[in-house]
Amino acid sequence: MSIRRLPEHLVNRIAAGEVVERPASALKELVENAIDAGASRIAVRLAAGGTELIEVIDDGCGMAPADMALALERHATSKLPDDAIEAVETLGFRGEALPSIASVAQLTIESRVRGADGWSRTVDNGEVVAEGPAALPPGTRVRVEQLFARVPARRKFLRSARAEYGASMDVVKRLAMARPDIGFSVEHDGRRALSVQPGETxxxxxxxxxxxxxxxxxxxxxxxxxxxxxxxxxxxxxxxxxxxxxxxxxxxxxxxxxxxxxxxxxxxxxxxxxxxxxxxxxxxxxxxxxxxxxxxxxxxxxxxxxxxxxxxxxxxxxxxxxxxxxxxxxAQRPSEAALGMWQPGTFASPSSSGEGLGWGLSAGAGLGETSHTPYPSPEGEGLAYYSGAGVREHRPTFFTPPPQARAEPATQPVPETIDHPLGVARGQVAKTYIVAEAEDGLVLVDQHAAHERLVLERMRRAMQGGGVASQALLLPEVIELDEPACDRLEARIAELAEFGLELERFGPRAMLVRATPAMLGTKDVIGLVTDLADELASFDEALSLKERIDHVAATMACHGSVRAGRILSVPEMNALLREMEVTPHSGQCNHGRPTWVKLAHGDIEKLFGRK
Known part of the structure; x- marks a missing residue:
C-alpha cells in the first residue's frame, strides 16, 4: 500500500483525539485560553455535563477578526512569540485546541477587542458555516455544541451526564484554585453550581x-x-x-x-x-x-x-x-490530663452498696452497655464519670480520688485464662490498647482495629439475613457536600438503605440523613457520609457490586467501631476479647493491619534478661 497524505479534516479529527477526550478536556482548553487572555472574570455554562453545550465567557483582551480566523487553523498560537518553546509561560501554546474542538462539534467564537467592533465565526465539524458582526462586551465568548455528535464511535464512550459534569467541575476547580485573582462561576443546566470572587487569598x-x-x-x-x-x-x-x-x-x-x-x-x-x-x-x-x-x-x-x-x-x-x-x-499527642492520670494516687474505697460514689459497675455489663467509672476531673472539681457512651458527668466529692491506674474491684470471679485463647483483660494502655493475660503469655489488642472487624462481620451477617436494622434519627441531619458527591450518593440510595443508612437528596449540595445502621449508632454521621462519598468516587466504576458492598460495609464499620482514646471498663474489654475469639478473620482489621499481638512467656523473660 502506497503512502498518502491525509486530508485536512481527518488530520484535525486525529488531533482532536489527542486534545479532546471528553467535555472536560475541551472545557480545560477554553478556560486556559481565557486565563491567558488576561481575564479577571470567567463564566462557564454547561448543559448535560458538557455534551450538549459548553460556553466560556471572559473579559480578556479579545481577538480581531483576522486573529480569530487564524486561531482556527492548526499550529497557530499567540502564546509562543519566538522559537524558545522551553520558555513558554502561558497555560497553553500547542495551537491545536480550537481547530480540534471545531472538527468534532459546532464551535462559535464571538470576540471583541476594546475600542473595536465585535466579530463572530461559526465552524460546524470543520466547515465554516457563518461569520459576521457580533454585539458583545470586550472579551470573548466561545460556544461548543453537540460535542462528538457526528463521531458516534467517540460519543458512545462518554460517561453519563453526571460523570462528565463532575469531571468538568474538577477542571474548573483546579484552574480556579491556581488563580485566586480571577473570579469564576459555573452554571449547569440553568443552575448556579460554583461562584468564587476575584481577589481572594x-x-x-x-x-x-x-x-x-x-x-x-x-x-x-x-x-x-x-x-x-x-x-x-x-x-x-x-x-x-x-x-x-x-x-x-x-x-x-x-x-x-x-x-x-x-x-x-x-x-x-x-x-x-x-x-x-x-x-x-x-x-x-x-x-x-x-x-x-x-x-x-x-x-x-x-x-x-x-x-x-x-x-x-x-x-x-x-x-x-x-x-x-x-x-x-x-499529630494526636496525649493530653496533659491523660498523662497526669499515671501519677501516683491513693485509693478511694467503693461504697458498700456499689452505687453513688462507688464504682457503679454492673457485673454483667457488656460491650457498648453503659457503665460509670470515676476518674479525676480535668477541671479539678470532684470526679469526672465517663459512661460507656463517652459522656462525662461531674459529681462533687470530698473523698480521696480513685486510683490513677484505674484498678477496679472485682464484681465477679476472675475468669480462668486457660479457658480463653486471648486471655483475660487486665487493663488498658493509652486508652487504645487492651492488655490481657493468657495462659501462655501477654496479649495486646488494638481496640479500634479489633472492633472495626467485629462490626464489619456483623454487618455481613446481617446482609445475608436480609438487611441491616436501622435507627431513625430524632432530628434528620443535613450534611453539606459538593454536588458530584451528592450525585454519587443519590445514585446508591437503595443500596445504602440495605445497610440501614437512609439518605435523601436535600438540594444541590446537601444530603439528608434520616436513619443510620442501628449497630453503628449516631455519633459520627457527618464523617460516615463524607467517607462513603469518597469511597464511591474511588471504587464505584471499577469494582463489582459485591466488592463495592464490601467497601461500603468496611467504611461504615470503621465509623461504628470503638475509637482509640475511649476508656473501656474491664467487662467491656473482656466482652470484646470473647467476641474476637468466635468471629472469623478477627486477627486483622478491615485494612489489613493486625488487631492483636502476643508476647509469649519466653519473650517476656528475654526482655528482662532471664534467659
Whole structure:
C-alpha cells in the first residue's frame, strides 16, 4: 500500500483525539485560553455535563477578526512569540485546541477587542458555516455544541451526564484554585453550581473550593530551596480523607497530576497517617522554566523535571517542616490530663452498696452497655464519670480520688485464662490498647482495629439475613457536600438503605440523613457520609457490586467501631476479647493491619534478661 497524505479534516479529527477526550478536556482548553487572555472574570455554562453545550465567557483582551480566523487553523498560537518553546509561560501554546474542538462539534467564537467592533465565526465539524458582526462586551465568548455528535464511535464512550459534569467541575476547580485573582462561576443546566470572587487569598480560595473546615485544620507552606519555591496549604494529619482525590498540585500555576509529586506528598505524611487515609493539600511549586518540561503530554497535565530528586526532596522537607512547626496540631499527642492520670494516687474505697460514689459497675455489663467509672476531673472539681457512651458527668466529692491506674474491684470471679485463647483483660494502655493475660503469655489488642472487624462481620451477617436494622434519627441531619458527591450518593440510595443508612437528596449540595445502621449508632454521621462519598468516587466504576458492598460495609464499620482514646471498663474489654475469639478473620482489621499481638512467656523473660 502506497503512502498518502491525509486530508485536512481527518488530520484535525486525529488531533482532536489527542486534545479532546471528553467535555472536560475541551472545557480545560477554553478556560486556559481565557486565563491567558488576561481575564479577571470567567463564566462557564454547561448543559448535560458538557455534551450538549459548553460556553466560556471572559473579559480578556479579545481577538480581531483576522486573529480569530487564524486561531482556527492548526499550529497557530499567540502564546509562543519566538522559537524558545522551553520558555513558554502561558497555560497553553500547542495551537491545536480550537481547530480540534471545531472538527468534532459546532464551535462559535464571538470576540471583541476594546475600542473595536465585535466579530463572530461559526465552524460546524470543520466547515465554516457563518461569520459576521457580533454585539458583545470586550472579551470573548466561545460556544461548543453537540460535542462528538457526528463521531458516534467517540460519543458512545462518554460517561453519563453526571460523570462528565463532575469531571468538568474538577477542571474548573483546579484552574480556579491556581488563580485566586480571577473570579469564576459555573452554571449547569440553568443552575448556579460554583461562584468564587476575584481577589481572594490563596488559603481562602483553596478552602472555598475544597472544604470550609480546611482553613482551621491546615498549615501554610512557604519553603525555598535554591531557585525553587513551594507554597500552598496542607491539611493536618488528623484532617484526612478516604481517597487521594483531595490533593491538588500545581507547577508554575499549571494544574498537574504527576506521580513524582503525589509520591512526595505520600512520603511526607508516611509516618503520620494510616495506610488507608490520605491528606488534603494544595501545593504550588514555582520552578525556573528551563528546569521543567511542560510539553510532554498533549493535555499538558504531566511535567518532566530536570532534577526530580531535588523537587521530591523539597516537597517532603517543606511539608514536614510546616507540620512540625504546627506543634501539637500536627499529630494526636496525649493530653496533659491523660498523662497526669499515671501519677501516683491513693485509693478511694467503693461504697458498700456499689452505687453513688462507688464504682457503679454492673457485673454483667457488656460491650457498648453503659457503665460509670470515676476518674479525676480535668477541671479539678470532684470526679469526672465517663459512661460507656463517652459522656462525662461531674459529681462533687470530698473523698480521696480513685486510683490513677484505674484498678477496679472485682464484681465477679476472675475468669480462668486457660479457658480463653486471648486471655483475660487486665487493663488498658493509652486508652487504645487492651492488655490481657493468657495462659501462655501477654496479649495486646488494638481496640479500634479489633472492633472495626467485629462490626464489619456483623454487618455481613446481617446482609445475608436480609438487611441491616436501622435507627431513625430524632432530628434528620443535613450534611453539606459538593454536588458530584451528592450525585454519587443519590445514585446508591437503595443500596445504602440495605445497610440501614437512609439518605435523601436535600438540594444541590446537601444530603439528608434520616436513619443510620442501628449497630453503628449516631455519633459520627457527618464523617460516615463524607467517607462513603469518597469511597464511591474511588471504587464505584471499577469494582463489582459485591466488592463495592464490601467497601461500603468496611467504611461504615470503621465509623461504628470503638475509637482509640475511649476508656473501656474491664467487662467491656473482656466482652470484646470473647467476641474476637468466635468471629472469623478477627486477627486483622478491615485494612489489613493486625488487631492483636502476643508476647509469649519466653519473650517476656528475654526482655528482662532471664534467659
Amino acid at each position: 490563596r488559603p481562602e480560595r483553596v478552602a472555598g473550593l475544597t472544604d470550609r473546615d480546611l482553613a482551621d485544620n491546615s498549615v501554610a507552606i512557604d519553603f525555598h530551596r535554591e531557585d525553587l519555591v513551594l507554597g500552598g496549604v496542607a491539611g493536618l494529619p488528623t484532617f484526612n480523607r478516604g481517597v487521594a482525590d483531595h490533593q491538588y498540585l500545581f507547577v508554575n500555576g499549571r494544574p498537574v497530576k504527576d506521580r513524582l509529586l503525589v509520591g512526595a506528598v505520600r512520603g511526607a505524611y508516611a509516618e503520620m497517617l494510616a495506610r488507608d487515609r490520605h491528606p488534603v493539600a494544595a501545593l504550588f511549586l514555582e520552578i525556573p522554566h528551563d528546569q521543567v518540561d511542560v510539553n510532554v503530554h498533549p493535555a499538558k497535565t504531566e511535567v518532566r523535571f530536570r532534577d526530580p530528586a531535588l523537587v521530591r526532596g523539597m516537597i517532603v522537607s517543606g511539608l514536614r517542616r510546616a507540620l512540625d512547626e504546627a506543634g501539637h496540631r500536627s
